[in-house]
Amino acid sequence: MKKSAFDIVLEDRKKLVERIIENMEKGYFFTKEGWNNLAVLPQNPVSNLYYKGGNRLKLMFEAIDNNYQDPRWFTFKQAQEKGWKIKKGAKGILCEKWIFTKKEKEKDEKGNEKEVEVPLPKPIVNYFIVFNGEQVEGIPPYSKTTFTKDEILKTVNNFIKSSEVKIREIAQTEAYYSPSRDEIVLPLREAFKSEEAFLRTTLHEMCHSTGHSTRLNRNQTGEFGTPSYAREELIAELGSLFTETSLGFKIEGEHFNDHSNYLKSWIGALKDDYNELFRACSEAEKASNYLLERYNTFEKTQEKTNDKTPKEKKRIIKKLKEDELEL
Template sequence: MTTTRKTNHNVYKVTSLSDTPAQTDIYARVTGKIITDLENGNLTWRKPWHSDHLAGQVMRPLRWNDIPYTGINTLMLWGTAAEQGYSSPYWMTFKQAIELKANVRKGEKGTQIVYADKFVVEEQNTKGETVTNQIPFLKPYTVFNASQIDGLSNAFYKQPEPVTDNVQSRNDELEAFFAQTKADIYTGREASYSITTDRVQMPPFESFETPESYYAVLAHEITHWTRHPQRLDRDLGRKHYGDEGYAKEELVAELGACFLAADLGFEPMPEAKHAAYIQSWLKALNDDKRLIFSAASHAQKAVEYIHTLQLV
């Protein structure tokens, strides 16, 4: 017999480990939205940098207590903010707004995001032994942007920091950040990461149109660098250029670069390869409705790992 044991030690019978209709709908809805964007030539995760309403630096979406959202929720909230013209980075539930003595305006439509967790399943294998597995699950809930709420303190309506002038020189803070990873970075003809030699190749700084484009590409390659077995050991099945595993790893690196750009305050400039990537991403997303969730999760782990290296 199979049972699930929650953290409060209550035990429940499990009749099936397949996704519930609600969970399946979450995967399909989010993936469907991103597929539509890609078919229209748009990258959902880059929308914040191309919004007419935004007058400052792009940052991570924030909870009411200043804790950033992560993973797939970052993409979902970025997309909604860009489409609806929300300039505040803050999001909260209806109940949280009330607790802050504020109220969501009548008629406002919330944005559904997800809470991810795991429960423990104990079952007997064919040998009669009890084995334990962790089963991930998603629970949807709705949040509202501060721009949809009346009565919050002025701090929730703050505008992002202004974008600094684009000086054609290296940025000392970004140079120090990437140097602290201790990645082996050398100058070559094209941008790439070799897992065999564990080296990142970057074209000369002067060959990029802007400093931001250089750091965006470097962030992309450093995200690839985290897949090495001695780091996060991320293996998505990549065997050769252009296969399904390649498309998945490129999606992780693309999201990782955007997350880092938001954290560090620069714009992830478009890459020439994006047109080719879009077709491979469309196929992969159509084949696997969970892909964008797992890719965002892998990207989040990569970025968190890179940030931890700053503390060493």
């Protein structure tokens, strides 16, 4: 019997989650050696859109595992239409496409016909296969803006300044976001191994802050070791990762807190339901976009006096806000 698109998508999800769990059981999320390549913001050069959510994470994994330096991914048909040729033996990656609404025509109170979007009783699932730019012959070389360490630190410091949540640095050993007080508490900067480690931890806590009831309203009541706690931590970790790459770079340095505890809680949640990763990706994308919009507004106010934001970074943030390549 031929497999349905739904079954194929779920099987592919399971493979990805099993791969991640295997990494987590060894004590890391991506490769043990770490990663530092340019291809962590997957995009389609034909449609000029960025991949989001689960598709984004899946393509990031492939780029890191294969050390791709090209962030461009597209279908066989798109390559063919451009006159590009997929290299012999190249293996494509399955991406998901979920359709939740349909367009219908209806009449307004004046009897005029208009087209509206209505929710489907059951979402339609489909999939498509994409190839990386390094698997293609004839494609123009990719060029990307790179940033110095000083530029990265300055950008993320400005990103922190854009927070609508109060951030306090005090002499204690834990970093956390308090939903009841709606504030982020961090150890003193001197307590961190590096400036980068401080910035990564702060981004993680800023992603937590988006879950407040006045913002994206996520469940943040779980105690350590519970499924809801693990889910929120996974959202914050993925959200901070998405935010870094959306800004156009990766920040080096570990979080202040012990990652092994987080990994253990994530493993349990993912083993119970491998779809949890994709739900977390969707929520992480929302959290990241919320913070990026705040940052974009902050940058606009700074432009009036001193415009030094690289044009490439502005373009990325603007495109991420406009794009609709989901899941």
